Amino acid sequence: MNRFKSIFVAVALSAASLAPALAAETHGPVPARLNWSFAGPFGTFDRGQIQRGFRVYREVCAACHSLSLLSFRNLGEPGGPEFSEGQVKALAADYKIKDFDDKGEPVEREGRPADRFPKLFANAEAAAATHGAAPPDLSVIAKARSYSRGFPLFLLDALPGMAYQEHGVDYIVALLNGYTKADDPNWNEYYPGHAIKMGKPLSDGQVDYTDGSPKTVAQYSRDVSAFLMWAAEPHLEQRKRTGLNVMIFLIVFAGLLYFTKKRIWADAH
Ligand code: HEC
Numbered sequence: 485m486n487r488f489k490s491i492f493v494a495v496a497l498s499a500a501s502l503a504p505a506l507a508a509e510t511h512g513p514v515p516a517r518l519n520w521s522f523a524g525p526f527g528t529f530d531r532g533q534i535q536r537g538f539r540v541y542r543e544v545c546a547a548c549h550s551l552s553l554l555s556f557r558n559l560g561e562p563g564g565p566e567f568s569e570g571q572v573k574a575l576a577a578d579y580k581i582k583d584f585d586d587k588g589e590p591v592e593r594e595g596r597p598a599d600r601f602p603k604l605f606a607n608a609e610a611a612a613a614t615h616g617a618a619p620p621d622l623s624v625i626a627k628a629r630s631y632s633r634g635f636p637l638f639l640l641d642a643l644p645g646m647a648y649q650e651h652g653v654d655y656i657v658a659l660l661n662g663y664t665k666a667d668d669p670n671w672n673e674y675y676p677g678h679a680i681k682m683g684k685p686l687s688d689g690q691v692d693y694t695d696g697s698p699k700t701v702a703q704y705s706r707d708v709s710a711f712l713m714w715a716a717e718p719h720l721e722q723r724k725r726t727g728l729n730v731m732i733f734l735i736v737f738a739g740l741l742y743f744t745k746k747r748i749w750a751d752a753h
Pocket of ligand 1: 544615616617619625629656679681
């Protein structure tokens with residue numbers, strides 16, 4: 485029996501030490517975990533951060549990436565960047581939206597808050613023809629790019645209360661900072677396979693911040709990733725608050741049940 489036990493332990497240990505190496509080979513290095521204000525059961529977005537992140541998206545990423553699941557009015561809703569009504573209207577009006585007039589003829593008109601961010605290309609082929617590869621729509625990218633830390637760490641990540649949901653944003657930050665070969669603008673340390681068609685999109689000083697935050701790639705990449713997390717889950721704050729209320733309710737309810745049970749069974753001996 486003991487022999488089986490030691491064989492089992494040996495196999496488990498070697499699997500544990502091998503797995504991260506294997507994962508690194510197929511997916512590139514595992515991105516560093518960052519501290520995010522929206523992580524954990526009490527998480528909320530840092531309003532200033534996602535406002536700056538939107539600015540980075542608009543001034544840099546929007547040249548190639550659409551955000552077509554998002555409406556302009558979402559930017560003014562509670563739990564998001566919370567831009568004012570006037571700001572949202574002015575922003576929407578900056579975009580040209582394809583629509584039909586009352587005779588059914590195609591027209592282009594100014595955007596309104598209820599419109600979605602327009603698509604940039606007719607389809608992926610047209611996008612690829614322009615950029616070498618189709619730049620993915622960024623609406624849900626922060627949720628779509630997850631990764632596993634491999635056995636046994638992924639077991640930890642799945643524990644209730646510890647469940648880690650920030651893989652996607654960590655990856656985007658790592659990707660935007662992953663252009664580490666000065667002589668090759670399409671080499672990225674964190675992109676699977678390392679050859680990416682997106683040239684290094686950010687450089688220091690590129691976007692003007694008015695709140696005194698550093699105008700660096702490190703800061704831009706965090707801000708835009710936080711903004712993309714919000715875009716992928718606009719009701720994150722509400723969801724976390726509801727979850728917390730449910731937990732509090734369950735604890736109080738369990739207490740009530742306990743005392744009720746005591747009371748009912750008090751005379752039954
Ligand atoms: C000049 C065009 C261009 C700009 C500007 C640009 N990208 Fe990209 N991006 C691309 C292309 C093209 C791809 C697809 C790359 C590929 O498939 O090799 C891409 C891919 C991506 C991906 C997906 C990577 C993956 O794992 O598949 C993310 C995330 C991304 N871009 C984020 C951003 C962010 C954030 C910005 C703004 C800071 C930005 N991009 C600016 C062209 C651009």
